[in-house]
Amino acid sequence: MSKNIFILLLILTKTNLYAADKLSESIFAKNKIKVNGFNEQQKKITIETFQKIYNINPQKLKVNNKIYNEYSNFEKLFQFKINGPNLLHWMLKRMKSLNYVNTWTVATNDGAGNISIGDEFFISTELEKMYILIHEARHSDYGGFTHVPCPDNFPFISVGQPEFVLKSAPGCDKTTTGSYAYQAAFLYEVFAYQLFENYTEAGYLYNSTVSRILPLHDYESNKVYSDENISFIFNKKNEIIKKLNNFQDIYFFKIWETENAIAYSSEKNEGARYTMIFYKNEKDAIISYKAKANRTQAVFMIAGIVVFCPYGDNKSLFKKLYSILAGMGVALK
Numbered sequence: 001m002s003k004n005i006f007i008l009l010l011i012l013t014k015t016n017l018y019a020a021d022k023l024s025e026s027i028f029a030k031n032k033i034k035v036n037g038f039n040e041q042q043k044k045i046t047i048e049t050f051q052k053i054y055n056i057n058p059q060k061l062k063v064n065n066k067i068y069n070e071y072s073n074f075e076k077l078f079q080f081k082i083n084g085p086n087l088l089h090w091m092l093k094r095m096k097s098l099n100y101v102n103t104w105t106v107a108t109n110d111g112a113g114n115i116s117i118g119d120e121f122f123i124s125t126e127l128e129k130m131y132i133l134i135h136e137a138r139h140s141d142y143g144g145f146t147h148v149p150c151p152d153n154f155p156f157i158s159v160g161q162p163e164f165v166l167k168s169a170p171g172c173d174k175t176t177t178g179s180y181a182y183q184a185a186f187l188y189e190v191f192a193y194q195l196f197e198n199y200t201e202a203g204y205l206y207n208s209t210v211s212r213i214l215p216l217h218d219y220e221s222n223k224v225y226s227d228e229n230i231s232f233i234f235n236k237k238n239e240i241i242k243k244l245n246n247f248q249d250i251y252f253f254k255i256w257e258t259e260n261a262i263a264y265s266s267e268k269n270e271g272a273r274y275t276m277i278f279y280k281n282e283k284d285a286i287i288s289y290k291a292k293a294n295r296t297q298a299v300f301m302i303a304g305i306v307v308f309c310p311y312g313d314n315k316s317l318f319k320k321l322y323s324i325l326a327g328m329g330v331a332l333k
């Protein structure tokens with residue numbers, strides 16, 4: 001009996017402590033986060049969002065374990081089981097400043113934790129606000145996990161921004177460990193534990209989010225192989241480069257050469273240039289393509305040519321290269 005009372009007291013104490021953790025404006029200073037341009041209401045909304053995350057306290061799974069293990073990626077990505085205090089700590093660690101910027105964008109991160117937040121954020125639903133901040137926080141890791149263009153044939157819509165056409169727009173991820181993966185992982189936990197009343201919204205948003213993680217799908221329209229003799233294309237490299245150099249403001253020059261491959265780079269600055277490698281045989285090209293396919297930049301392979309695109313590239317080069325090769329009689333399939 002006394003043991004039971006002890007346990008009851010322990011539970012009550014824990015619950016009280018939990019309820020007492022009411023976050024205030026000091027959370028910004030405590031975590032060395034500069035807040036620029038927010039009015040009182042915007043600060044309040046942000047603190048309320050932090051509070052909702054802090055209060056996450058999963059109880060019982062509402063899907064069976066087997067299904068949960070099949071879909072849950074949270075622990076693998078975040079390195080802890082979902083719980084409010086750890087999740088909030090994870091986010092705050094990745095925020096250097098929160099800046100009100102009145103643009104069409106909901107939120108952006110410069111890759112170093114300086115997060116810009118627009119009007120759209122403050123009128124989003126509570127669930128959206130939570131996953132937006134988690135998404136932006138992930139952009140602070142390892143160079144930012146910059147988005148890549150969604151495929152030209154991308155069939156999905158942007159639920160949050162109905163006016164936004166995702167086809168060819170930089171709203172997808174080339175990696176399964178970028179911002180959309182973290183966003184999706186969070187949404188799945190909300191769904192599986194029914195953490196909030198609107199857990200069905202989390203389910204729909206989860207589906208919409210995983211659509212942006214390209215390696216999970218077969219939407220890569222740019223993975224084109226050819227049954228032509230690859231060495232024919234290799235021997236035509238000078239002609240292909242000449243044709244490409246007549247295109248827009250791109251100028252390709254040779255950067256290295258081996259027995260089996262030759263690489264060119266476009267002359268723009270480091271972050272905005274293409275690298276194009278011609279391979280003598282398709283096997284080497286595929287190895288090279290696969291080794292680079294997990295980069296955050298778009299990488300495509302066409303008829304033994306592997307191309308690394310600059311961040312945010314809209315694949316205009318892919319289309320040009322495709323038409324040059326087709327014009328030379330290469331049967332692309």
Ligand SMILES: [Zn+2]
Nearest residue numbers: 135139147179
């Ligand atoms: Zn993003």
